[in-house]
Amino acid sequence: xxxxxxxxxxxxxMEANLAAAxxxxxxxxxxxxxxAKTHKCPQIAERQLAAGAVGLTVATIGEAEVFAGDGAxxxxxxxxxxxxxxxxxxxxxxxxxxxxxxxxxxSVEAGTRLAGLDVSVLVELDSGHHRSGxxxxxxxxxxxxxxxxxxxxxxxFTFPGHSYSPGAGATAAEQETAALAQARDELRSSDxxxxxxxxxxxxxxxxxxxxxxxxRPGVYVFGDAQQVELGTIGFDQVALTVIxxxxxxxxxxxxxxxxxxxxxxxRAAWATGYGRVLDVPDARIVAxxxxxxxxxxxxxxxGLGSTVAIVPNHACNAVNLNExxxxxxxxxxxxxxxxxxx
Amino acid sequence: xxxxxxxxxxxxxMEANLAAAxxxxxxxxxxxxxxAKTHKCPQIAERQLAAGAVGLTVATIGEAEVFAGDGAxxxxxxxxxxxxxxxxxxxxxxxxxxxxxxxxxxSVEAGTRLAGLDVSVLVELDSGHHRSGxxxxxxxxxxxxxxxxxxxxxxxFTFPGHSYSPGAGATAAEQETAALAQARDELRSSDxxxxxxxxxxxxxxxxxxxxxxxxRPGVYVFGDAQQVELGTIGFDQVALTVIxxxxxxxxxxxxxxxxxxxxxxxRAAWATGYGRVLDVPDARIVAxxxxxxxxxxxxxxxGLGSTVAIVPNHACNAVNLNExxxxxxxxxxxxxxxxxxx
Numbered sequence: 001x002x003x004x005x006x007x008x009x010x011x012x013x014m015e016a017n018l019a020a021a022x023x024x025x026x027x028x029x030x031x032x033x034x035x036a037k038t039h040k041c042p043q044i045a046e047r048q049l050a051a052g053a054v055g056l057t058v059a060t061i062g063e064a065e066v067f068a069g070d071g072a073x074x075x076x077x078x079x080x081x082x083x084x085x086x087x088x089x090x091x092x093x094x095x096x097x098x099x100x101x102x103x104x105x106x107s108v109e110a111g112t113r114l115a116g117l118d119v120s121v122l123v124e125l126d127s128g129h130h131r132s133g134x135x136x137x138x139x140x141x142x143x144x145x146x147x148x149x150x151x152x153x154x155x156x157f158t159f160p161g162h163s164y165s166p167g168a169g170a171t172a173a174e175q176e177t178a179a180l181a182q183a184r185d186e187l188r189s190s191d192x193x194x195x196x197x198x199x200x201x202x203x204x205x206x207x208x209x210x211x212x213x214x215x216r217p218g219v220y221v222f223g224d225a226q227q228v229e230l231g232t233i234g235f236d237q238v239a240l241t242v243i244x245x246x247x248x249x250x251x252x253x254x255x256x257x258x259x260x261x262x263x264x265x266x267r268a269a270w271a272t273g274y275g276r277v278l279d280v281p282d283a284r285i286v287a288x289x290x291x292x293x294x295x296x297x298x299x300x301x302x303g304l305g306s307t308v309a310i311v312p313n314h315a316c317n318a319v320n321l322n323e324x325x326x327x328x329x330x331x332x333x334x335x336x337x338x339x340x341x342x
Numbered sequence: 343x344x345x346x347x348x349x350x351x352x353x354x355x356m357e358a359n360l361a362a363a364x365x366x367x368x369x370x371x372x373x374x375x376x377x378a379k380t381h382k383c384p385q386i387a388e389r390q391l392a393a394g395a396v397g398l399t400v401a402t403i404g405e406a407e408v409f410a411g412d413g414a415x416x417x418x419x420x421x422x423x424x425x426x427x428x429x430x431x432x433x434x435x436x437x438x439x440x441x442x443x444x445x446x447x448x449s450v451e452a453g454t455r456l457a458g459l460d461v462s463v464l465v466e467l468d469s470g471h472h473r474s475g476x477x478x479x480x481x482x483x484x485x486x487x488x489x490x491x492x493x494x495x496x497x498x499f500t501f502p503g504h505s506y507s508p509g510a511g512a513t514a515a516e517q518e519t520a521a522l523a524q525a526r527d528e529l530r531s532s533d534x535x536x537x538x539x540x541x542x543x544x545x546x547x548x549x550x551x552x553x554x555x556x557x558r559p560g561v562y563v564f565g566d567a568q569q570v571e572l573g574t575i576g577f578d579q580v581a582l583t584v585i586x587x588x589x590x591x592x593x594x595x596x597x598x599x600x601x602x603x604x605x606x607x608x609r610a611a612w613a614t615g616y617g618r619v620l621d622v623p624d625a626r627i628v629a630x631x632x633x634x635x636x637x638x639x640x641x642x643x644x645g646l647g648s649t650v651a652i653v654p655n656h657a658c659n660a661v662n663l664n665e666x667x668x669x670x671x672x673x674x675x676x677x678x679x680x681x682x683x684x
Contacts, residue, residue, distance in 0.1 A: 003426075003428065003429070003684040004684060005683055005684065037632060037633070059632070059633045060633070079589075079599075079633060080589045080590050080597075081589070082587050082588070082589045082599070082646065082647050084345075086345065087345070106590050106592060107590065107591070107646060109646045109647070110589070110590075110646065113647075126592055126593065130592075130593055130629075130636075131592065131597065131629065131631065131634050131636060132589065132590040132592045132597045132634060133590075133592055134592065161631065245424050246424070247421075247422045247423070247424045247452070247474065248422050248448050248449065248452075248474040248475075249449070250448060250468055250472075250473065250474045250475055250476065251468065251472055255422075255473060255474045257421075257424070257684070260606070260607075260608065260659055261659070261662055261681075261683055262683055264602070264606075264607055265606055265607040265608040265609075265656070265659060266602065266607040267607075267609075287472075287473065289473065289503065290379060290401070290656075290658050290659060290662075291379070291401045291402070291421055292473050292474060294472075294473055304424065304449060304451045304452065305424050305451070305455075314607070314632075316632050317602055317603070317607060317632060320603055320632075320663070321662070321663070321681070322681075322683075323681060339603075339663070339664075339665060341347055341603050341604055341664075342345040342346060342347065342599070
């Protein structure tokens with residue numbers, strides 16, 4: 001036990017989530033490359049790899065260093081890195097130890113800065129999320145330009161993040177599939193052989209089509225309140241909570257000590273609040289400040305000093321605010337890549 | 343310089359913010375007790391105290407330990423702590439070194455757990471923010487109950503956090519003043535002598551009345567995008583930014599590498615976006631994910647690889663996500679109380 005607020009990880013539920021995703025990917029004949037930014041924890045990465053993951057996805061060089069340091073040998077940095085000389089040295093140090101590195105890229109300018117390193121690149125596609133990435137019809141042209149720089153273009157990737165809206169999972173997956181298929185054809189026209197077509201997000205996972213040969217969900221490992229409210233999972237699949245103490249009953253509500261300092265401040269427009277209470281589906285987290293959570297509670301309030309298990313809206317950000325996981329099975333695992341922001 | 347994203351602190355602007363608040367509090371004859379949760383940094387606390395602050399406010403025992411370790415001698419934990427035996431030992435260890443501790447309290451149950459410690463308490467009032475705290479008309483009754491436990495009740499405090507809405511600063515300050523005045527009278531009726539009447543938030547600071555004798559603003563030290571959008575300050579008073587690299591021009595927008603991992607995910611309903619760009623008032627941060635900021639930019643885009651100074655919506659949460667301040671004057675200060683969540 002730790003002093004509240006702290007992260008509690010139900011290891012059995014997490015193992016079930018890992019096994020379910022590994023099974024569905026194996027059945028579909030697609031490689032699972034989980035996004036490790038969600039958990040930032042070597043012990044969890046080891047279990048994902050043991051369950052059959054083909055490698056890991058990370059967001060920063062710092063995350064790559066942490067997982068490579070723990071023995072991971074095949075890492076995709078799924079981000080359009082803009083590297084400087086210091087970054088190039090860090091990437092070279094990783095590949096010098098035998099780590100196979102692939103890096104996202106959506107411009108020839110960024111690719112120029114990667115040239116000469118022993119890395120592969122994946123062209124980033126915008127399949128509808130409208131963040132980074134080129135339209136699929138531009139993929140062949142960019143792939144050819146990157147190849148001319150001497151870079152190994154291994155294929156293309158996209159993040160269908162517009163799946164994060166009620167009912168949007170299937171449509172986002174369709175657009176992901178269409179973008180990957182078009183990119184495959186465009187790359188072929190540019191004489192770039194496509195080895196990797198990578199997609200995936202947790203809400204779209206069940207709908208991913210037959211074009212992607214790698215999928216990169218992150219949150220599936222824990223589940224979170226967003227996934228519950230999107231209907232991706234039930235409360236009984238949520239493995240991660242923030243344990244919080246009831247400090248006040250002011251106004252007939254429950255005030256807990258897990259504020260945005262521990263939960264993160266994420267709140268999508270469609271969310272019912274700033275997280276959910278595990279096993280109390282009718283409770284509503286109506287306000288959140290740095291050190292306070294305000295909960296409208298159905299029925300009798302839990303007593304002052306009792307603990308409440310809060311499901312964060314967005315697991316990734318909650319994890320990044322905590323130093324360790326308190327395991328349901330006893331012991332702790334560190335959030336080793338916490339704050340490895342670059 | 344650090345690798346992006348990192349916190350940049352304009353020390354001259356911060357010093358001007360400190361001096362302005364110290365001056366206005368001195369003129370009003372009210373004690374300034376800044377909330378150190380905003381900066382979590384001993385070097386900044388030292389400057390606040392040197393500028394005349396009567397002590398510091400903190401939110402957790404862990405924050406109190408950090409600032410006491412740096413020499414602060416008068417600390418108010420402005421939070422309704424629910425302490426266990428371990429917490430009591432920590433509080434006793436602090437007071438044993440001569441630190442004067444005052445703790446917030448809004449229930450006799452929480453007070454019971456503080457009894458016997460060499461601390462004072464302030465009754466917490468709800469003056470309209472509707473978080474923790476009792477209504478002012480209940481303050482005398484609670485003060486009497488706490489006194490009967492042998493606790494030194496030094497007065498009352500409130501956080502007028504409903505000032506965080508456009509145009510609400512003056513009204514919130516009026517309600518703060520009314521609640522403190524009523525509590526003072528209620529405590530007097532309960533034969534509790536009131537030494538401290540404490541209020542204050544950054545948006546309401548300019549409107550605080552003549553009843554409070556201590557004020558506890560936090561964000562004033564840096565300013566942030568919320569304060570700019572509330573009209574509390576201008577861009578030219580913002581001392582804290584997150585320096586970020588432009589990694590993509592996808593969709594004709596600016597994609598930067600400072601996501602919610604560095605800025606925090608705070609976004610009030612009335613905010614224009616997920617932060618602001620310093621000195622580019624017409625830029626709009628329209629989307630934020632853990633590692634990406636999406637900015638709609640007026641006119642020619644800043645080049646790939648250039649840096650952009652982003653003003654976070656909520657300085658406290660942004661600070662808590664970073665390890666250090668990169669000073670405009672050179673050097674670094676640590677965010678020493680980062681993650682001291684309990």
